[in-house]
Amino acid sequence: MAAVAASTTLPAGPNHSVVVVGGGPGGYEAALVARRAGADVTVVERHGLGGAAVLTDVVPSKTLIATAEWLTIAESAPELGIRTGGAPVSPGDDQGVRRSLVDLQAVNTRVRALAAAQSADVRGRLEREGVGIVVGEGRLDGPSRVVVTPPDGGDEVTLDADIVLLATGATPRTLPTAAPDGERILSWTQLYHLDELPERLIVVGSGVTGAEFAGAYQALGSDVVLVSSRDRVLPGEDEDAAELLEGVFRSRGMTVMSRSRAAGAERTADGVAVTLTDGRVVEGSHVLIAVGGVPNTEGLGLAEAGIEVSDSGHIQVDRVSRTSVRGVYAAGDCTGVLPLASVAAQQGRVAMAHALGDAVAPLRLGAVAANIFTAPEIATVGYSEEGLRSKGSRYVTTTLPLARNPRAKMHGVHDGFVKLFAHPEAGVVLGGVVVGPRASELIFPVTLAVSHRLTVDDVAEAFTVYPSLSGTIGEAARVLHNSVAPTT
Numbered sequence: 001m002a003a004v005a006a007s008t009t010l011p012a013g014p015n016h017s018v019v020v021v022g023g024g025p026g027g028y029e030a031a032l033v034a035r036r037a038g039a040d041v042t043v044v045e046r047h048g049l050g051g052a053a054v055l056t057d058v059v060p061s062k063t064l065i066a067t068a069e070w071l072t073i074a075e076s077a078p079e080l081g082i083r084t085g086g087a088p089v090s091p092g093d094d095q096g097v098r099r100s101l102v103d104l105q106a107v108n109t110r111v112r113a114l115a116a117a118q119s120a121d122v123r124g125r126l127e128r129e130g131v132g133i134v135v136g137e138g139r140l141d142g143p144s145r146v147v148v149t150p151p152d153g154g155d156e157v158t159l160d161a162d163i164v165l166l167a168t169g170a171t172p173r174t175l176p177t178a179a180p181d182g183e184r185i186l187s188w189t190q191l192y193h194l195d196e197l198p199e200r201l202i203v204v205g206s207g208v209t210g211a212e213f214a215g216a217y218q219a220l221g222s223d224v225v226l227v228s229s230r231d232r233v234l235p236g237e238d239e240d241a242a243e244l245l246e247g248v249f250r251s252r253g254m255t256v257m258s259r260s261r262a263a264g265a266e267r268t269a270d271g272v273a274v275t276l277t278d279g280r281v282v283e284g285s286h287v288l289i290a291v292g293g294v295p296n297t298e299g300l301g302l303a304e305a306g307i308e309v310s311d312s313g314h315i316q317v318d319r320v321s322r323t324s325v326r327g328v329y330a331a332g333d334c335t336g337v338l339p340l341a342s343v344a345a346q347q348g349r350v351a352m353a354h355a356l357g358d359a360v361a362p363l364r365l366g367a368v369a370a371n372i373f374t375a376p377e378i379a380t381v382g383y384s385e386e387g388l389r390s391k392g393s394r395y396v397t398t399t400l401p402l403a404r405n406p407r408a409k410m411h412g413v414h415d416g417f418v419k420l421f422a423h424p425e426a427g428v429v430l431g432g433v434v435v436g437p438r439a440s441e442l443i444f445p446v447t448l449a450v451s452h453r454l455t456v457d458d459v460a461e462a463f464t465v466y467p468s469l470s471g472t473i474g475e476a477a478r479v480l481h482n483s484v485a486p487t488t
Contacts, residue, residue: 002112016356019044019146019159020348021138022167025341026052026331028122029486030165030348031131037356041131042159044138044148049123050115052169053341056189059109059118064192065212065373067107068219069096071328072375076412098221105195107220112192140164140301143325144475163355166315167348168300170293170333176290177264178204184272185265188213188287198222198286202261202274205290206233208372211245213288214254215374216258224254225282227274229261232354234372238385238433240419241378245435248376248415265289295334319362321351329355369447376416379443382431382450383421396424396483400476402436407467413437418472420446420480421458427455427484429477436469438451445473456480 016039020027023045035041050053077083115332126133133159136148146164150159154264172187174180180187188192188209199222203214206228218224226233226249233249233256234242261277295313302309308316308324314336321329329351332344346363353360369381388395402408402416416436422429432446449459459477464470 011260015040017040017159017161018163018352018355019138019161020167021146021167022051022165022332023049023122024053024132024167024169024332024344025313026169026344026348027051027167028126028348029345030329030331030352031126032129033349033352034163034356035129035131037352037358039163039352039356042161043126043131044134044136044146044159046118046135046137046151048116049126049133051167052171053344053402054118054122055115056192058341060115060192061188061209061212062373063111063114064107065216066470067110068216069375071219071221072102079412098219099197099199100221102197102220104197104220108192108194110131112440115192123272134159136222139299140166140305140307140328143305143307143328157248161327163329165348165351166300166323166328166334167322167332168296168331168334169344170295170339172289173292173294173441174289175204175262175264175291178262178274178287180265180289181209182261184267184286186286188288191288194286198273200225200284200286202227202265202272202284202287203284203290204265204274204287205292206230206256207236207290207292210288210290212373213290215249215449217447218252218254222284223284225257225284226254227262227276227282228258228262231258234378237372237378238380238419239247240417241380241433241435242413244417245374245376245378251281254466258419280281295336297334307402310336317347319350320354320360321347321363322354327355337363338365338368338370340368342368363366364451367447367451369443371443373440376413376436377434377439379434379439380432381443381447382429384431384433385421388421388430393430394424395421395430396480397421398476398483400472400479402469402472405467405469405472407469408436410467411437413469418442418476420473420476422454422456422480422484424483425485427457427458427480429459430454432473434473438469442469442473444471456484 018039018041020043031041120143136150138146138148139348141147146159182190201222202208202225204227214226233246263275263277265274265452274282286308297313315330317335325374331347372378401421419433434442456477464474
């Protein structure tokens with residue numbers, strides 16, 4: 001995050017006007033904080049409350065993944081002694097069997113309904129708190145004024161503000177040679193309108209989004225080809241975790257094309273053809289383009305207001321979400337800090353607390369927990385092993401497989417591990433990785449340890465339920481006790 005000019009906060013109290021542009025997690029969480037502080041708050045949103053996180057990204061994608069998870073769990077049925085009525089779903093089985101079990105139209109109808117219901121819940125909460133809502137597209141007219149263009153092209157609305165928060169999010173990055181058409185060439189926001197399961201889905205991009213959808217659609221019954229331009233899937237994640245996941249993908253029948261870059265995609269008579277930069281052509285029924293996002297900052301009036309942006313178009317902010325202009329803050333994917341809904345929400349809360357004079361702790365990226373919703377899930381917090389190595393930091397580490405955990409054995413879990421990093425003298429927990437079912441839940445005790453600078457002994461001495469998957473976290477801490485120099 002770039003250094004930005006300091007801005008004077010306003011004294012707490014009523015009658016301060018706050019305009020929030022964008023109704024996603026960064027926007028609506030900021031609005032709630034500001035309203036409870038007594039400010040007059042208006043949220044400007046063009047699509048629906050909750051933003052892309054609720055309507056087209058986090059909520060729908062994780063709902064789809066949760067549906068696919070049932071079929072992943074069913075893989076363990078024979079091992080657990082459960083008959084599946086003659087419909088095997090184990091790895092290596094005919095994907096046609098899986099497809100016969102899935103009504104994608106019903107799945108996507110539920111996905112869209114759940115997203116709409118969550119959006120309505122966000123709207124209802126804001127209205128109950130007394131937050132004003134204006135539907136339309138907002139842009140800055142100087143640092144203290146927002147102009148809103150209604151979706152029907154009617155008269156513009158002008159909103160003056162003491163404080164402005166920009167939380168406009170991001171949209172899927174597309175390839176000029178593979179423009180999404182919503183039918184065969186798809187962005188991740190368009191998947192929820194398919195009525196039939198893709199017979200052969202080509203996923204271009206092996207980052208978090210690509211890996212999540214590749215795993216979900218493979219579980220649902222699609223034949224999946226994952227095109228990765230790097231040596232492995234999830235190139236930015238823990239190496240051991242990424243290698244384990246790629247092995248699981250391959251064992252389940254997914255084709256992973258490493259060191260392969262897509263040059264373009266085009267429709268064919270009954271599907272798509274994806275051309276790689278080396279001239280190879282991969283054919284399928286559909287292709288998903290998952291190559292990152294682009295910040296929604298164009299046409300926002302940033303340059304005219306004097307707000308600094310990066311070369312990538314992201315709004316530059318500091319650790320309390322200030323931009324380079326006094327009274328203007330920004331939160332979420334439009335800032336490029338971390339593309340996580342939880343980070344966007346925290347940025348928004350921190351911004352309003354700072355702007356309205358409340359006590360505030362600057363954002364600590366080192367304490368942010370993140371999760372990849374594959375099967376198995378991959379959760380991380382704190383320093384990564386690559387980060388520690390690149391900085392030349394001294395650390396001790398241990399990795400324990402989940403396969404020897406008694407609760408994992410009961411559930412037929414074979415893939416996964418717990419890895420902890422600690423300071424070799426002080427014993428402070430520096431970070432951790434959890435790979436396994438519900439890793440998003442299991443990472444929480446490690447997050448507490450990192451956030452509060454607990455030692456491995458602090459973690460080791462805390463009780464864990466027997467049997468439980470979290471018991472492996474306690475065991476990993478006990479193993480590290482012998483690797484940490486005793487203090488005198």
